[in-house]
Amino acid sequence: MSETETVVFVVDDDQDIRVSLSRALRMRGYTVEAYDSAQAFLEAYDESRIGCLVLDYGLPGMSGLELQAHINRAGFPLPIIFITGHGGVPESVQAMKGGAVDFLEKPFRQSVLAERIETACRMAVEMTAAAGRRRDIDSRFDRLTAREREIVDFMVGHPGEVTSKEIGRTLDISPRTVDHHRARILEKLELRSVVELIDLAKGLPRGA
Structure with a gap:
């Protein structure tokens, strides 16, 4: 046993x-x-x-x-x-x-x-x-604002287009604003890189 x-x-x-x-x-x-x-x-x-x-x-x-x-x-x-x-x-x-x-x-x-x-x-x-x-992942993602979650969704859905310029162009915000959001996202999710972020987000169901 x-x-x-x-x-x-x-x-x-x-x-x-x-x-x-x-x-x-x-x-x-x-x-x-x-x-x-x-x-x-x-x-x-x-x-x-x-x-x-x-x-x-x-x-x-x-x-x-x-x-x-x-x-x-x-x-x-x-x-x-x-x-x-x-x-x-x-x-x-x-x-x-x-x-x-x-x-x-x-x-x-x-x-x-x-x-x-x-x-x-x-x-x-x-x-x-x-x-x-899963509960740990959920609790961490719950810390994100709506805009931060939008940025995460874009990065996860477009892993080949994750520069601040590409994200800013798509979401119609400045690259500097994207940089600020990215830093806050990694801090809130307790991660060190976008690669870790994408791996973590894969643990969430679609539409979460």
């Missing part, structure tokens, strides 16, 4: 399965939290905690696939392993298209589940780190 503390969240409406699965996973050294419904899980979930989700496909109320869709929309860094007693090929295909680590049919071997959990926990650590980097 990773040295980073991770949590295995188990969501299954069958109490016997929740209890047995939680016990087995704790014996393997995992920290486990179990819930009997998708809603109960969502009410308790804190995305700052790193972990993965072992999710029953056939939940009453909000189904496993609906919970997966909710997690994807929210952008939670939470890899999912589906478990089911009655899922078929269409369901498994939909789950995997949604990014599930695996779709296991009951009964399954505990060793197989443990292997998938190890994979999911590693993914969770990587996803959480990536989300942290």
Whole structure:
């Protein structure tokens, strides 16, 4: 297991399965939290905690696939392993298209589940780190004024035309004003060069 503390969240409406699965996973050294419904899980979930989700496909109320869709929309860094007693090929295909680590049919071997959990926990650590980097990038770009962001957008979109004269001609401002803005941009973003700026901006989605 990773040295980073991770949590295995188990969501299954069958109490016997929740209890047995939680016990087995704790014996393997995992920290486990179990819930009997998708809603109960969502009410308790804190995305700052790193972990993965072992999710029953056939939940009453909000189904496993609906919970997966909710997690994807929210952008939670939470890899999912589906478990089911009655899922078929269409369901498994939909789950995997949604990014599930695996779709296991009951009964399954505990060793197989443990292997998938190890994979999911590693993914969770990587996803959480990536989300942290993204928040850092967002917070730095939020410091820019509208004009500074306009200059950044131009430089990123036209990496071969980043001199102050070229930028000033396009934006109808003087090269000296561009120089001032460029210096402030690098200072606010804590960067040393335009090359670093372009690399950093690539971490932002289009339209951000």
